[in-house]
Amino acid sequence: MPNHLAYSALNYFGASDLDRAHLRRRDAAWLSQRLQDPATVLLPFLHLKPLLSDTHQLMTLSVNELPVQDLGLSPIFLGLKEDRAYFAIDLQENHGFIPLGGSFQELWEATLPLARPQSSLLAYAKAMIHWNRQHQFCYVCGAPAVSKDAGHGRKCTNPACHTSHFPRTDTAVIAMVTCGDSGLLARQASWPKGQYATIAGFLEPGETLEHAVAREVQEEVGLQVTQVEYHSSQPWPFPASIMVGFTARAENTHLHLDPAEIEDARWFTRSQLKELMSTGEIKLPPALSISYRLIQDWLNADVEQ
Incomplete structure (x- = not known):
């Protein structure tokens, strides 16, 4: 029988080497600590485009370079790799951040030069950002929905509804x-x-x-x-x-x-x-x-x- 896990990993976007560490998504104290840790890795996106170098290589930032808590951004926890936390960051037009030595590029056009695990990481981050953007409101009652579980869920703010929403594929x-x-x-x-x-x-x-x-x-x-x-x-x-x-x-x-x-x-x-x-x-x-x-x-x- 073929090893389908290894077989799928040969496809672009399919070779993840990240521990999603799902139990940490609800640990607010741990998440806050990681968002102050200089070793934490941030993956910024603008208009669903990741930050890449001019040679289409992955560019990441630290919390010292992009203080997400000070900017009022809502980081999405992706997981752990070698005990370093990874977060996707959906930047807004007025964030005031200007990348040095890189630009925000379409993932579709820039994927091939990336290492397979990097393409998988960016696909995961992009999908999570897209889902959060598309679910700003509850689809049951229409009330605003707020992020929970470090971006892996959203909660209706209507006390009479309180529906929980989770990412869909x-x-x-x-x-x-x-x-x-x-x-x-x-x-x-x-x-x-x-x-x-x-x-x-x-x-x-x-x-x-x-x-x-x-x-x-x-x-x-x-x-x-x-x-x-x-x-x-x-x-x-x-x-x-x-x-x-x-x-x-x-x-x-x-x-x-x-x-x-x-x-x-x-x-x-x-x-x-x-x-x-x-x-x-x-x-x-x-x-x-x-x-x-x-x-x-x-x-x-x-x-x-």
């Missing part, structure tokens, strides 16, 4: 579909010219992950799949998803495309796809995506019998 499935020795790739009209990827879609209520794969494949390209197997998963903080990757076998190669979703879909043998990639006619999705990983693993595998 949108689940999406993505699959490399094969039939015999051919693999299926598809594209949407909005994608760059020549770019093809695997079939993907969001999980719906009442579905298993495998049923979601079968439904998405049937809806988008009209194929029935007979076998769905788990491959790996990937946090996807754009803005707040988890991509669950699968392989799937189709009964036949007869395609019936949904024009609202799919502009084109094609079957390729491994040799055909490699040749078209070499000429630039076909482009794969970005290397940081699990779709790229699914395709590459299929290309590198033995031809199915």
Whole structure:
């Protein structure tokens, strides 16, 4: 059996080396102490963009450089690494902080040069900041909601409600579909010219992950799949998803495309796809995506019998 924990760690954003130390989230005294500790690591974000160097390397700050308590910011505790506490900081426009030697950059564009654990750390931080930003108000009664558990929860301030809210992640499935020795790739009209990827879609209520794969494949390209197997998963903080990757076998190669979703879909043998990639006619999705990983693993595998 494959080691799926190690297998998923090969995906960008999936190689965490941080102890989330969940029991510390409610320890107010400990958190306050860590926010005064010069060894504590701060990860500042502005407009959901992390602070990176001009060469796209991770930049962190200390509490001496960014006194979060004095600035009235609400740090989000991420966890511990080598007994150093890590916090994500959502800066505001009027924070008065000007980074030296770096800038706030889109994580999507700057991920590849980062070490895998760093990409995972920033994905985690970005997802937590996004969730807190999106839940300023209670979704039950509409009253303001305040942060609790060091950013890992929010509490409605309405005494008649007091609903607790916790971070949510949108689940999406993505699959490399094969039939015999051919693999299926598809594209949407909005994608760059020549770019093809695997079939993907969001999980719906009442579905298993495998049923979601079968439904998405049937809806988008009209194929029935007979076998769905788990491959790996990937946090996807754009803005707040988890991509669950699968392989799937189709009964036949007869395609019936949904024009609202799919502009084109094609079957390729491994040799055909490699040749078209070499000429630039076909482009794969970005290397940081699990779709790229699914395709590459299929290309590198033995031809199915």
